[in-house]
Amino acid sequence: MSSVQVVDPSGSEPPSAHVATAARPSVLAGAHIGALDNGKPNADHVVGRLARYLRRRFDTQEPMAAGKAVASQPCPDEVLVGFRGFDAAIVGVGD
Amino acid sequence: MARQEGLESLAVVTIPHPIGGVEPERLDDMLAAAVDRVAEALLTAPAAAAAGEHHLRVHDAPGDVLGFLSFAEEHRFSDGLPLVPPTAELVDRAVAASGRDGDELVGVVTPANRGATVRAVAANAVMAGCPPALLPVVLAAVRAALEPRFNLQALTTTTHPVTPLVIVHGPVVDELGFNPAANTFGQGNRANAGVGRALRLVLQNIGEARPGETDRATHGGPTKYAYCIAENAAASPWPTFHDDRGGGSRGSRGAVTVVGGEGPHNVNDHGSTSAAGILRNVAGTMATLGCNNVYLRGQMLLVLSPEHAEVVARDGHDRRTVQQDLAARARVDVRGISPGNLERFRATAPHVFGDVPADGLVPMVDHPEDVLLLVAGGPGKHSVVVPTFGPTVAVTADVDAVQ
Known part of the structure; x- marks a missing residue:
């Protein structure tokens, strides 16, 4: 069978930079856990309830909740600043 | 998608759909059952991703029509319709018609964040059936769609049936034979169909917007094959859309406007x-x-x-x-x-x-x-x-x- 050389249509490789993130906490007891609602329906309930379950079962600190109105737009800076110093966060939901 | 964004340490816990559109309390048992997995995800970073797939710059593909279409499907270059093989000769002719350097970067296409070089955009335009002269219009559409305020990341990954509608306006409509008149949204014109389809192939092949994966559209729509119209300036009783949009401000041949539309x-x-x-x-x-x-x-x-x-x-x-x-x-x-x-x-x-x-x-x-x-x-x-x-x-x- 004859062959033909074709140009790859998938473009150049993505930038290799990776986002630096905080190390995972070693234990959950006493950890500060953020609960970030991304604006999807029931996201506030999902992340809020999970954070409360974590407090009850693993003795995390009282969770802090925050959210944004529209999932398809970035979180306002002032919301993210509020999570500074936290050990980890739950963000939800994808649908 | 988080890994495509360079956020490799994000852990994902999956619970069954649907989450929205139900009484919140109905989720509680499911959430209680998921809490151990959430705890584990908070304590353990996922293993580093394997090195990404290496993309060759050229491929040896079957020379017969059906063989090439199977090849394109296997390599995920296909939108399901027949494609023109993007041979080096055809791609080079398109790049030459644009007057640009093939290695010039037009922008980075979400969600994969791969680079849309002029040559890669040309390869997709060739596959879409565009004659070389249309590449400058396709490049303009890509540039417009990559402007941050267009919010392409959300448009390509949403469940909503949205895609960029390309509106072509200005002298280029007549110059390159776009159809601004009867059936402008429909079939029958190579320029409308080619530019619309080329942009979609760029989103799919460079951005890796793939149905059911990163493209999460519930139904999608036929507009996701091609969606391009042109202004009927001769029939406009008012100063044109082209004038209103400020197209041609640099003495260009015309302009495109992309609208994230149903x-x-x-x-x-x-x-x-x-x-x-x-x-x-x-x-x-x-x-x-x-x-x-x-x-x-x-x-x-x-x-x-x-x-x-x-x-x-x-x-x-x-x-x-x-x-x-x-x-x-x-x-x-x-x-x-x-x-x-x-x-x-x-x-x-x-x-x-x-x-x-x-x-x-x-x-x-x-x-x-x-x-x-x-x-x-x-x-x-x-x-x-x-x-x-x-x-x-x-x-x-x-x-x-x-x-």
Whole structure:
């Protein structure tokens, strides 16, 4: 069978930079856990309830909740600043 | 997708769909069952991803038609329709017709964040069936779609049936043979079909917007094969959309405007003989409860047919007064909104829904200029409304002169 050389249509490789993130906490007891609602329906309930379950079962600190109105737009800076110093966060939901 | 964004340490816990559209308490058992997995995810970073797939710059592909189509499907280059093999000769001719360097980076395409070089865009344009002369228009459409305010990341990954609608305007419409008249949204013209399809292939092949994976559209739509129209400037009773958008400001050959739109919604109006009648009907079509604009706001596009535009202009309207009329007239009745949706709308758009009475009316757009107005199409008493994704802004980019 004859062959033909074709140009790859998938473009150049993505930038290799990776986002630096905080190390995972070693234990959950006493950890500060953020609960970030991304604006999807029931996201506030999902992340809020999970954070409360974590407090009850693993003795995390009282969770802090925050959210944004529209999932398809970035979180306002002032919301993210509020999570500074936290050990980890739950963000939800994808649908 | 998080890994594509360089966020490799994100852990994902999956619980069964649906999450939205149910009473929240119905989720509680599921959430209780997931809490151990959430705890584990908070304590343990996922293993580093394997090195990404290496993409060759050229491939040896079968030379026969069916063999090539199978090859394209296996390599995930296909949109399901037949493709022209992007041979080096055809791609080189397209790049040469653009006057650009093939290695020039047009931008980075989400969600994969791969680089859209002129050569890669040309390869997709060739596959879409574009003759070389169309590449500058495709490049303009890609540049416009990559402007951050267009919000391409959200458009390509949402469940909503949205895709960039490419509107071609200015001298390039006639120069390159776009169809601005009868059936402008439809089949039968190589320029409209080629440019629309080329942009879609760029999103799929460079951005890796793949159905059911990173492209999460619930249904998608036929517009996701190709979605490109042109302004019928000769039939516009007002200064053109091209003038209004500031296209050609650098002495270019024309411009494209991308609109993050749903499919076209028809406005059948054979009965009205006045502007008031036609605009009332347009407003009624805009005021559709199921579209994103109700609560996510943003722009809506009106494509008036030449015959409707002639009547509207004859009764004294200009572009601005049409926008003002529709911004005031296109309203939805709150009584038609379900309680669950109304609660969500109030949270999302409190400036519109916050204080509205239970039997009130709310406007579809926040400002008159949120109604984008264009004359296109051929003879007939139909116009078209294109609702948008909402959090997206139409972007215009010049079609560069060949250097």
